[in-house]
Amino acid sequence: MSILNVENLTHGFGDRAIFEDVSFRLLKGEHIGLIGANGEGKSTFMNIITGKLMPDEGKIEWSKNVRVGYLDQHTVLEKGMTIRDVLASAFQFLFEMEQRMNEICDKMGEADEQQLEEYMEELGTIQDLLTMHDFYMIDSKVEEVGKALGLADIGLDRDVTELSGGQRTKVLLAKLLLEKPDILLLDEPTNYLDVEHIEWLKRYLNEYENAFILISHDIPFLNSVINLIYHMDNRQLTRYVGDYDKFQEVYAMKQSQLEAAYNKQQKEMAELRDFVARNKARVATRNMAMSRQKKLDKMDVIELAAERPKPEFNFKEARTPSRYIFQTKDLVIGYDEPLSKPLNLEMERGQKIVLTGANGIGKTTLLKSILGLIKPISGEVMQGDYLEIGYFEQEMSQDISTTCIEEIWQEFPSFTQYEVRSALAKCGLTTKHIESLVKVLSGGEQAKVRLCKLINRNTNILLLDEPTNHLDVDAKAELKRALQAYKGSILMVCHEPDFYEGLATDVWDCTKWTTRVF
Numbered sequence: 001m002s003i004l005n006v007e008n009l010t011h012g013f014g015d016r017a018i019f020e021d022v023s024f025r026l027l028k029g030e031h032i033g034l035i036g037a038n039g040e041g042k043s044t045f046m047n048i049i050t051g052k053l054m055p056d057e058g059k060i061e062w063s064k065n066v067r068v069g070y071l072d073q074h075t076v077l078e079k080g081m082t083i084r085d086v087l088a089s090a091f092q093f094l095f096e097m098e099q100r101m102n103e104i105c106d107k108m109g110e111a112d113e114q115q116l117e118e119y120m121e122e123l124g125t126i127q128d129l130l131t132m133h134d135f136y137m138i139d140s141k142v143e144e145v146g147k148a149l150g151l152a153d154i155g156l157d158r159d160v161t162e163l164s165g166g167q168r169t170k171v172l173l174a175k176l177l178l179e180k181p182d183i184l185l186l187d188e189p190t191n192y193l194d195v196e197h198i199e200w201l202k203r204y205l206n207e208y209e210n211a212f213i214l215i216s217h218d219i220p221f222l223n224s225v226i227n228l229i230y231h232m233d234n235r236q237l238t239r240y241v242g243d244y245d246k247f248q249e250v251y252a253m254k255q256s257q258l259e260a261a262y263n264k265q266q267k268e269m270a271e272l273r274d275f276v277a278r279n280k281a282r283v284a285t286r287n288m289a290m291s292r293q294k295k296l297d298k299m300d301v302i303e304l305a306a307e308r309p310k311p312e313f314n315f316k317e318a319r320t321p322s323r324y325i326f327q328t329k330d331l332v333i334g335y336d337e338p339l340s341k342p343l344n345l346e347m348e349r350g351q352k353i354v355l356t357g358a359n360g361i362g363k364t365t366l367l368k369s370i371l372g373l374i375k376p377i378s379g380e381v382m383q384g385d386y387l388e389i390g391y392f393e394q395e396m397s398q399d400i401s402t403t404c405i406e407e408i409w410q411e412f413p414s415f416t417q418y419e420v421r422s423a424l425a426k427c428g429l430t431t432k433h434i435e436s437l438v439k440v441l442s443g444g445e446q447a448k449v450r451l452c453k454l455i456n457r458n459t460n461i462l463l464l465d466e467p468t469n470h471l472d473v474d475a476k477a478e479l480k481r482a483l484q485a486y487k488g489s490i491l492m493v494c495h496e497p498d499f500y501e502g503l504a505t506d507v508w509d510c511t512k513w514t515t516r517v518f
Contacts, residue, residue: 004061005024006025009021009058011044011057018044018235024237029209031208031212032228033214033222034215035222035231035244036472038444038475042187070187071169071186087151087174094130094133094138150359151167182210186214186216188215190495192469194356194495195497197358198218202221223244227243275289309429313455313481314482315455316459317460317487317488318386321385321386321460325383326384328379328380329344330343332377339361339365340366342379349460349489354494354503355493388460390463392464396450404424408420408424411457427449443470459488460488
């Protein structure tokens, strides 16, 4: 049975076409991976099917009474709401039903026989729905999911605006799972999640009976939970049965067949043109030439998609720093309360260290304390000499109102326009992206703009906070290559073992020194 039908969808931003006559069907129980390079329109597609965005053309039709749950990359949580409030809001529709039930009970005293019968029937339906959706167990359900995703340890009465990126993702994910929708739409759910909770989500999705659509660039995770791939490429959406590895195999075969057909047709067209050119002027062969010309005119010409620009990251290296990059003496990190025991850490020149551990234990706080962006609660950080630091933050401000060109120019005012455009193009951004406002770009394209700033600055130590979030497969592979080739030192927060294996010289498990219990 079809849950969602999308027909002849066409959409674009300005003169940049995203979809062209796209059709899509979601069936009951399908577990779909929606894949494609950064900027191909995956999040835009989700926004269109959830009604957040109106398409230029096309029809989107959900089957009746389908409840959709959407985990969005860019959801904003309101100040003053606690984690418990957000989780309980998953049951808003049930509270509304309870209110309707109370209204019916108030009206029953004055109802005639026929109305009474109708009220009794509606009352019975509402009570069945409330029971089916565990309405009378809301508090214990909130506690249970909060515990499973590590939110109980943060404190369910904590204000949501005080949370880290990973903790916010967990809150939204927990709310979504409590809603028990008929279909889940998940946009990069593993961004900011630590390994333990990615495993939990993996188990949950494997046991999930309803349909879901998942956007993810985390290939091992994707492979473990989906059975269908929809590939978004060149304004089209193509269906493949199987996981990502199977898709790659079939896609490569299709591409090589298309290329062979294209080369064969190009050769045939060249021969026909040559024959026409040599024979159209001669009376004896003019008819044959006209016949070949007609064949040429009627040909359905095969076109190869334009080669997508592949990102190229090469970090510029500054002078060699002192032996120690930093040393800490009884450093206690935190904001209002300590997040760590007293830390005596040191990092030597040439080390490439990865920080791992659950969300909220202070990995980002440690990076910011080392940089001097926030004051420690106690203790001190001694930075080495001649440090040229490059810092990649976990998130970009959503209030930003500049174009990509302006963003790079602000950082490098001496660059010519050609140099700015060239720098952005090397990071895999096309001309249309380069001229766009940064805030309308996808998460992956925004990450490439920030990487563009980083690679064009001379550095000898990189502090990277979740640099792989939002990046597509090609960009991730190129970033890993560039970091392996980088001769400076690296201190990086990362939750993808596949990314840092073969790159890190050391892995520091931050759970060993945190004061939080997870």
